[in-house]
Amino acid sequence: MPFRIASFVFLGLIFTLSLGVAFMPANALRGVLNQVPNVDLLNTRGTVWSGQGQILLDNGFASGFAWQFQPGSLLRLSPSANWQLTDPANPLQGELAWEDGGLNIVASGQVNATALQPTLDQFDISISGIFELNNTRLRLTDRAEKLQIEALSESSVLWSGGMVSYVLGGQFEQLSLPPLIAQITSQGDQGLMIAVAKKDAVGTLFSLRLIDSGYVQVGVTRGFMRLMNYPWPGSQNDSDVVLEVEQPIF
Numbered sequence: 001m002p003f004r005i006a007s008f009v010f011l012g013l014i015f016t017l018s019l020g021v022a023f024m025p026a027n028a029l030r031g032v033l034n035q036v037p038n039v040d041l042l043n044t045r046g047t048v049w050s051g052q053g054q055i056l057l058d059n060g061f062a063s064g065f066a067w068q069f070q071p072g073s074l075l076r077l078s079p080s081a082n083w084q085l086t087d088p089a090n091p092l093q094g095e096l097a098w099e100d101g102g103l104n105i106v107a108s109g110q111v112n113a114t115a116l117q118p119t120l121d122q123f124d125i126s127i128s129g130i131f132e133l134n135n136t137r138l139r140l141t142d143r144a145e146k147l148q149i150e151a152l153s154e155s156s157v158l159w160s161g162g163m164v165s166y167v168l169g170g171q172f173e174q175l176s177l178p179p180l181i182a183q184i185t186s187q188g189d190q191g192l193m194i195a196v197a198k199k200d201a202v203g204t205l206f207s208l209r210l211i212d213s214g215y216v217q218v219g220v221t222r223g224f225m226r227l228m229n230y231p232w233p234g235s236q237n238d239s240d241v242v243l244e245v246e247q248p249i250f
Contacts, residue, residue: 220241
């Protein structure tokens, strides 16, 4: 009997503390997100349990952001919430879960290519079209003050295709590309890997690998150079990587 009473008292205490946290002002979440580099939450309204605000990334992307915590997640000491971007141009939604000092993100929906433009500007690239995510699962952690991104499971992102402009060798070029699909994986110590190919086609056009130092390593195949109207000299296969570069992204 004493053990049962103690158990009820403990559960009651946890429940009371959970309610206290849940109904705190929404701006209390800023302290949690501040532990994830390159992300900030502004102009919050509502409560920790259910609220909205504006999410801002260091690359300049900003959008309205709303969340609703899942019942019972605070009792599990692993806060989880459903979320959505409220910007009509980027109808994206999913789930957030704070576990073991990192943020797990599940995302489905669409993102307009303009949302990626601040990052693509570093590569002198501009694109149009829509990106479609289907249950993309990523984990964000802070390692030595650098944002580490891992794929929790293999997933894909489909790009609708569209106009692309870029600068190569000092020359401005513009052309239309077909739909492309990106396969997202994590390969052990190699980090997050993204392999891009034509939709419904075999063979990688180019790949990206995120490096812990905040750089992205890009490998471009001969087939992609041909697709971009820059035929690569030599006898390599279209699947052979002919150009590799590294660029900082955060």
